[in-house]
Amino acid sequence: MRRVAVIGVGQSEFVRAYPGSIRELAFEAFREAMEDGGLKPAAIDASIVCSAPEYDRQRSPAGVIAEYLGLNPQPTFYVETLCSSSTTGVRLAAALIASGQHDVVAVIGFQKMSEISSAESQERMGRGADIQWESPFGTMMPAYYAMYARAHMAAYGTTLEDLALIRVKSSVYGRLNEKAVYRKEVTPAQLADPKDRMAGPVASPLRVGDCCANADGSSCLLLAAEDRARDCRKKPVWLLGVGSASASVNLTGRDLFTGLSVAREAARRAYRMAGVGPDDIDVAEVHDCFTIAELMAYEDLGFAEPGGGRELIRNRATYREGKIPVNVDGGLLSKGHPIGATGGSQVRTIVLQLRGEAGAMQVKEPRIGLVHNIGGVGLYGNVLILGIE
Amino acid sequence: MGQKSEAGLDDRFRRFGTVGFTGITRVNDFIAHLEEGRVAGTRCRDCGQVFFPPCADCRSCFSRRMAWFAVEGEGRLVSWSRLAFGPAGFQEDVPYTIALLDFGGYKVFGRVDRAVSEEELAVGLPMKVRVERLPGDRLSYAFVKA
């Protein structure tokens, strides 16, 4: 098996409504990644296009995107695992490279949430769960994470104030991230004030401030085999471990409600492959689609014991200067969550951190970084571990 | 029920819940049980594996021989959430509460009955399931305090 490295990264700005088509949106990230890696389209052996389905008017988006990016006649295909689509793309790209089928693969994640009307979006939200046995009750993504929050609070005494601290941390770094959709400060007082918009109810116990915003955006990662990676413009960032897992869609098929089994299983596999443990991680990007999701990630990834997540945020251990900096780019809560682009954006942040190119968000000399990217409500999970020599 | 889909199949299941998203399933007798006041799951006749929601196929032994059983007794409230916003078709319904009950051998996902206020809920609360008739000849079930 050949070693695999990330040799180029790019991301569009994440915005409320992108004033262009999906192919143009994809190009924003692709251009940045290709300039970062110093490559021309002919150097790309294959492309993998990732988004969450049913938000795109275009059926089979890989075709039009590969055409617009100048990636014909090389093979291209589309992959989706909802919000973890682009890290699933990374996993497939790594397998294609490690096996020797391709030398350089582009993973392009995108989502144009504004492509469809809000009525259409409401309709799709209704079909986000098990349509046979859950959706007829009127389920929504925030309500499921809210059920995990409630169970976590009951089991461990986690509070709404703890969750607010996660949103507050996110806003500190969102303000530094020029590509984030939400760049305003959020204070604990806002989430505690019933009259403040941030404290408005969404799905109890979660409030507006506990939820990430939809956004339009794209990400692009260029992955390469070892011998190609050594000749590139930038220091290669090695993919040391990749772990993936799945769980039942329907909550009736689950046993754990204070954490995500997919995250625990994917992390176990990724740590084993990389030969490292939670204490070795210098910087992490976790899937904070909701505040509770970040808190559970601390525990699922082994940064804290089950129930110990709140201590990390109370002690500011996950701030940039802390023991294990998490989401120091603002995370999904501040960057926004263009579903198919999110995982690629997380990997980009870790790559920039490991290269020392993260600017105002830079953590002090990290060597090993981790990405935790979850699809659906703990339905799909990918954990990636990246390192620099 | 004489309902038939466009393909000539029995689509009774379309009547399940506030909004139906699919009508064709091999466990559409679930609707017949609801009509008779029972929320029912399936048990494999060959290996005894219990399924809720009901399955037509056993993933443990690959059997198709299933028997129906009624969800009875008390389940414990695992968790719940009260929604302030709903998807298309549910906007008139908000606020409402979804929840998960653990019956030991299986779990049941559904709505908490409107008569139960959120203040009365607590993780571990014993609850039972009750069939509900909804407008438009629709059928569902909801959780009430045991």
Ligand SMILES: [Zn+2]
């Ligand atoms: Zn069986």
